[in-house]
Amino acid sequence: MPTSSLAAVYRKDQNGLSIEEITVDDPLEREVLIRSAATGVCHSDLHVIDGHINAGRGPLVLGHEGAGIVEAVGAGVTHVKPGDHVVTCLSGFCGQCDQCLAGHPNLCVANPTGRTRDQASRLLQGDQRVFAFVGIASFAEVMLVHEHSVVKIDDDLPFDVASLVGCGVLAGVGAALRTARVQAGQTVAVFGCGGVGLSIIQGAALAGASRIIAVDQTGAKLELARSVGATDGVNASDVPAVEAVRELTGGRGVDHSFEAVGLPALVRQAAEVLAVRGTCTIVGVPPDGAVFEIPFAAIRPECTIQTSRMGSTRFRLDIPRYLDFYKAGRLHLDQIITRRARLDDINDVVASMHAADGARTVIVFDQQG
Numbered sequence: 001m002p003t004s005s006l007a008a009v010y011r012k013d014q015n016g017l018s019i020e021e022i023t024v025d026d027p028l029e030r031e032v033l034i035r036s037a038a039t040g041v042c043h044s045d046l047h048v049i050d051g052h053i054n055a056g057r058g059p060l061v062l063g064h065e066g067a068g069i070v071e072a073v074g075a076g077v078t079h080v081k082p083g084d085h086v087v088t089c090l091s092g093f094c095g096q097c098d099q100c101l102a103g104h105p106n107l108c109v110a111n112p113t114g115r116t117r118d119q120a121s122r123l124l125q126g127d128q129r130v131f132a133f134v135g136i137a138s139f140a141e142v143m144l145v146h147e148h149s150v151v152k153i154d155d156d157l158p159f160d161v162a163s164l165v166g167c168g169v170l171a172g173v174g175a176a177l178r179t180a181r182v183q184a185g186q187t188v189a190v191f192g193c194g195g196v197g198l199s200i201i202q203g204a205a206l207a208g209a210s211r212i213i214a215v216d217q218t219g220a221k222l223e224l225a226r227s228v229g230a231t232d233g234v235n236a237s238d239v240p241a242v243e244a245v246r247e248l249t250g251g252r253g254v255d256h257s258f259e260a261v262g263l264p265a266l267v268r269q270a271a272e273v274l275a276v277r278g279t280c281t282i283v284g285v286p287p288d289g290a291v292f293e294i295p296f297a298a299i300r301p302e303c304t305i306q307t308s309r310m311g312s313t314r315f316r317l318d319i320p321r322y323l324d325f326y327k328a329g330r331l332h333l334d335q336i337i338t339r340r341a342r343l344d345d346i347n348d349v350v351a352s353m354h355a356a357d358g359a360r361t362v363i364v365f366d367q368q369g
């Protein structure tokens with residue numbers, strides 16, 4: 001029996017998201033039906049709402065940083081069972097393509113987590129198809145996802161914290177530990193101290209970086225950055241950021257810089273603060289069509305500029321590992337949540353994210369039973 005669920009629905013020509021009733025199909029062979037407990041609101045969701053990422057005309061249910069309790073599973077599901085607590089991740093993997101087999105499931109090219117065209121839609125409104133963003137659609141009371149889009153987590157973890165590890169924290173911590181492989185003693189600069197930037201800082205701290213310089217335009221975010229492991233803060237609305245970072249490192253520059261926003265101007269600055277043989281890792285998701293321009297003379301010899309896709313994650317390994325770090329007090333995830341809201345408040349949450357007045361908002365759902 002299909003389940004009815006409230007969901008925040010996006011349509012291209014509509015102002016904001018609207019809370020509407022949808023029906024969610026029963027799980028097929030490899031699918032998992034999840035009662036939502038919490039979902040983060042990520043900037044990728046915002047990019048769709050703002051038209052910076054084209055996700056079609058809709059109707060579409062956004063959201064991908066989901067956490068909840070498994071309600072039902074298809075006959076072929078082995079990773080979870082009803083009652084298990086899970087986190088969703090957009091890095092669904094097939095396990096069989098070249099990238100998966102080479103140990104890079106975050107780059108899976110098979111896109112295995114959706115239904116095929118000849119199968120019924122997972123989400124419906126009447127008989128109209130409703131699309132699920134990246135195969136997850138966590139801005140809804142009920143999610144139906146592929147088994148390879150979820151990971152089981154411990155029952156004693158708070159869902160709001162766990163949901164953030166499904167995307168922003170995974171992308172940030174992973175960028176430092178897996179993509180850039182920051183080494184103990186190296187110096188780091190992080191441009192942008194939202195949820196992802198704060199996670200990069202913590203990944204760098206876990207790796208043993210000697211200096212972690214946070215760069216942002218608001219004093220409050222720089223304070224937050226220091227509370228999770230940054231050793232220095234540069235307020236880019238007061239001083240030129242590139243010069244300030246160079247000064248803090250005695251003119252040398254940093255071994256690793258990270259861009260956490262997706263702004264071409266910040267990528268340029270992140271490249272310009274590198275030391276000789278330094279590495280700049282672009283973690284932020286730029287809008288469609290973005291172009292980076294960096295003067296060649298401004299970059300020191302033998303530097304690397306690279307992108308990071310979801311922190312080069314193997315999410316089935318990394319999400320439980322990062323949550324263990326949280327339990328051990330080594331990842332400070334409570335500080336990243338600046339607001340908790342209800343699904344009804346979604347448009348207000350989006351507006352406040354545009355005002356950039358917080359690191360991360362988590363939508364929390366009622367849990368029955």
Ligand SMILES: [Zn+2]
Nearest residue numbers: 042044167168
């Ligand atoms: Zn995300």
Ligand SMILES: [Zn+2]
Nearest residue numbers: 094097100108
């Ligand atoms: Zn694959």
